[in-house]
Amino acid sequence: MLEAHALTCVREERTLFSDLSLAVAPGELVQIAGPNGAGKTSLLRLLAGLSRPYEGAVSWQGENIEQCRDSFHQNLFYLGHQAGIKHELSAYENLAFFRRMHHKGSTANLWEVLAQVGLAGLEEQYAGQLSAGQKRRVALARLWLGGPRLWILDEPFTAIDKHGVKVLERLFLEHTDAGGMVLITTHQDLNLCAGRARILHLSPSREDAQ
Numbered sequence: 001m002l003e004a005h006a007l008t009c010v011r012e013e014r015t016l017f018s019d020l021s022l023a024v025a026p027g028e029l030v031q032i033a034g035p036n037g038a039g040k041t042s043l044l045r046l047l048a049g050l051s052r053p054y055e056g057a058v059s060w061q062g063e064n065i066e067q068c069r070d071s072f073h074q075n076l077f078y079l080g081h082q083a084g085i086k087h088e089l090s091a092y093e094n095l096a097f098f099r100r101m102h103h104k105g106s107t108a109n110l111w112e113v114l115a116q117v118g119l120a121g122l123e124e125q126y127a128g129q130l131s132a133g134q135k136r137r138v139a140l141a142r143l144w145l146g147g148p149r150l151w152i153l154d155e156p157f158t159a160i161d162k163h164g165v166k167v168l169e170r171l172f173l174e175h176t177d178a179g180g181m182v183l184i185t186t187h188q189d190l191n192l193c194a195g196r197a198r199i200l201h202l203s204p205s206r207e208d209a210q
């Protein structure tokens, strides 16, 4: 379980949110909603341990993430706004690189994974020559490699077409059905996951979360 205890986030002397507590249990899908600038990315970065809260703490399986960084990171897949892919490598090579670095136990067939994300026929194309949505698909293909139980995904649907969104939503349901945890931000309405997602609204004006 991932837990946030009374988090306060301050940016440039402005309090984005304060006293924010949240728990994500196995099997749960949580959507962080709110307008541009509300602090959604800032919250996800705190929860992923990429930045530190002004006040409060984040814990994984009951232990402060500062004290269990290795096991936390082994269980975490974080996708930020940047796709994090290497333009000079092909789509296939990018995925093979991710597997070597972060999904060592994975026995997934990379060709099949790339087909799952709609990149069949583009496996050997340089990532730098792919469209924005295709680059995003290369990054998202990592979700099919297995391993981490906790997925923290910042705007995963950006640049993804309707069919791709459906495929991803289905994967989120499969992952949570298998006891995984998914935490996402998106400005889009969820469809397949609509009845399943718990929504946390971040409001910039109130400087807290409901």
Ligand SMILES: Nc1ncnc2c1ncn2[C@@H]1O[C@H](COP(=O)(O)OP(=O)(O)OP(=O)(O)O)[C@@H](O)[C@H]1O
Residues within 6 Å of the ligand: 011, 012, 016, 034, 035, 036, 037, 038, 039, 040, 041, 042, 043
């Ligand atoms: N590195 C930073 N330094 C200073 N201020 C920052 C930094 N990152 C974000 N901010 C500010 O924090 C506020 C919240 O930004 P954040 O990216 O968390 O919002 P968001 O809800 O994810 O927005 P969006 O929906 O546009 O992605 C914004 O006002 C932004 O200008």
